[in-house]
Amino acid sequence: xxxxxxxxxxxxxxxxxxxxxxxxxxxxxxxxxxxxxxxxxxxxxxxxxxxxxxxxxxxxxxxxxxxxxxxxxxxxxxxxxxxxxxxxxxxxxxxxxx
Numbered sequence: 284x285x286x287x288x289x290x291x292x293x294x295x296x297x298x299x300x301x302x303x304x305x306x307x308x309x310x311x312x313x314x315x316x317x318x319x320x321x322x323x324x325x326x327x328x329x330x331x332x333x334x335x336x337x338x339x340x341x342x343x344x345x346x347x348x349x350x351x352x353x354x355x356x357x358x359x360x361x362x363x364x365x366x367x368x369x370x371x372x373x374x375x376x377x378x379x380x381x
Contacts, residue, residue, distance in 0.1 A: 287313070289335040299329045299345060319350055326350040 292315045293302035305317045313334075328350065333343040 286337055287311075287334050288337045290315075291333045291335075292317075293331045294348075295329045295331070296326060299331070302329075302331055322350045322352055325352055 289310045290307075290313050291310060292305040292307065294305060294317075295302045305315050307315050326349065328348050330346045330348050331343055332346075333341055335341045
């Protein structure tokens with residue numbers, strides 16, 4: 284039987300130039316659940332799905348999506364939660380806020 288042997292998913296926020304893989308516990312399922320970090324502006328993205336058959340043939344499909352800022356999200360509130368007492372440079376600040 285020649286069926287789908289593997290599915291994969293990735294997303295892009297730069298019009299599909301660079302895709303970031305979405306990890307899945309089971310790459311044989313034709314769907315994925317993923318929670319993005321909170322956004323403070325509306326962000327456009329592209330979701331890519333690929334399927335690989337048991338014989339090795341692949342197909343991809345892209346779909347646009349948007350992450351919408353919630354009315355209640357506030358960058359000031361999120362930044363207030365970050366402990367920056369030990370930050371010495373910009374690199375440290377980025378690592379602390381991630």
